[in-house]
Amino acid sequence: MKIGRYVGQGTREATGVLVEFGGQTKVLDLAVASAQLKHNTPEFASLDAIIASGRSLLPKIAEIADKARRDGEEAWFGDPATTQWLVPNRPGKCLCAGRNFGRHLDESKQLWAARSGATDQRSIPTGFVKFSENLVPHNASVERPVDVTDFDYEVEIAAIIGQRIERESETQALDAVFGYTVFNDLSAREWQFTEMENRMVMVGKNFPGAGPIGPWILTADEVPDPQALNVVLRVNGETRQTSSCNDMIHSFARLISFWSRLVLFPGDIICSGTPGGVAVAHKPDPRPWYLKPGDVVEAEVPQIGVLTTRIA
Structure with missing residues (x-):
């Protein structure tokens, strides 16, 4: 899974995963997809929180990504080439x-x-x-x-x-x-x-x-x-x-x-x-x-x- 931080809708910080949608590689806004699919997982709003979970949240993220591929709306996705990516995380060391x-x-x-x-x-x-x-x-x-x-x-x-x-x-x-x-x-x-x-x-x-x-x-x-x-x-x-x-x-x-x-x-x-x-x-x-x-x-x-x- 490829996951990163970027500038999402309304200039908010978003967490996205790269998925295939409509025959193209897209960036799925994880918080938006989670809310629309009724998963509502607060940790998805922050990549730091996802990292801190180790890998325990990855199965749930994969489940949401799979559902979004099948049932998602165009507004949930962005183009990786034009996305304004942020530093993946700010490390202590x-x-x-x-x-x-x-x-x-x-x-x-x-x-x-x-x-x-x-x-x-x-x-x-x-x-x-x-x-x-x-x-x-x-x-x-x-x-x-x-x-x-x-x-x-x-x-x-x-x-x-x-x-x-x-x-x-x-x-x-x-x-x-x-x-x-x-x-x-x-x-x-x-x-x-x-x-x-x-x-x-x-x-x-x-x-x-x-x-x-x-x-x-x-x-x-x-x-x-x-x-x-x-x-x-x-x-x-x-x-x-x-x-x-x-x-x-x-x-x-x-x-x-x-x-x-x-x-x-x-x-x-x-x-x-x-x-x-x-x-x-x-x-x-x-x-x-x-x-x-x-x-x-x-x-x-x-x-x-x-x-x-x-x-x-």
């Missing part, structure tokens, strides 16, 4: 894995060997935090920071946590996932590399619009193995990154298990890390590859959808 794909690790080692000679990689997941207020939705326009020219892209997959977990085992970790969505870890490389010389990073990964995410969530019941998901990133139609999540060094289960030491809550986000192909790794001169005003970036997980961002 958005944790991003660093150097977590094999090819990206290789290119990162070459970069850091040239800069400082430090190429070590730890046996545990390491990463950084994206602040929730810097997340932006599908079709957002993101302004390149005014003093940054080395502006880079990183396609990733975000796992949305659906229940409270603490020190969870790897074997049980995926049971806590509500669903998965597309993420683009936009990065200000000048700031990032200066910070990383002190073995830290924050400003280089956090600025207005630093985390495009969406358009919607694919629920975990339709993703039996997240390591089988694929990621692609295009800039102005040109493919820059492509990989399978099988290249992840630390799997989703490992990331979630390890970071559950922090205690994870419904809505928290765990991001996969990015594969090789980032702009900064291009030789001999990465400057033509960096993002510039006017660029259109498409981050795609074919099994989920395409997340589009415009650079201003």
